[in-house]
């Protein structure tokens with residue numbers, strides 16, 4: 529008999545196409561360009577901030593879910609984006625008035641919360657590759673790479689996968705809700721970044 533997919537396997541399979549699409553997003557693809565300028569990099573971080581900040585704020589307010597995730601607070605990266613943007617010359621008041629995404633993915637059910645967090649956590653993996661590229665560009669310095677240089681990526685990913693196993697009820701509707709929220713997270717960021 530075929531083994532049932534784990535929650536992680538389900539999430540990975542159901543978002544593989546969305547991951548491919550987002551890698552081809554013209555704004556994000558610029559992150560890996562040799563001729564990326566400081567102004568362009570700042571604008572990409574502004575867009576990331578406009579997505580991560582409201583989403584992480586909402587997730588952080590869901591205390592009963594947050595308490596189940598190991599080191600939840602350290603996983604949040606909006607503050608890192610704030611630091612990078614300040615290094616790149618933005619005033620705190622300018623950061624506060626940046627446009628924020630309102631079309632956020634669903635996240636109020638536990639399964640949806642888990643699906644969204646999977647995408648945010650997974651983005652650290654590609655972030656390592658992006659950080660390596662950015663580090664070699666002439667305008668960058670460590671103080672503007674906090675978002676992509678997030679620390680302990682492998683350890684955090686491992687502990688996140690353990691959390692996914694622990695939270696997995698094996699219930700098909702849980703898998704379905706988590707996968708839909710994960711797909712919607714990719715789509716929503718993709719649309720937001722394309723503007």
Ligand code: HEM
Nearest residue numbers: 540550551556557646647648649650651653654655657717
């Ligand atoms: C130019 C952009 C990107 C590149 C080059 C990239 C690259 C990668 C790579 C190489 C991996 C696999 C790493 C490994 O298995 O060790 C990965 C995994 C992942 N990435 Fe990306 N990525 C990009 C953008 C994103 C974005 C924007 C998101 C979401 C916001 C994202 C979400 C994920 C997720 C969820 C995984 C984990 C899949 C799994 O194994 O379960 N990626 N990415």
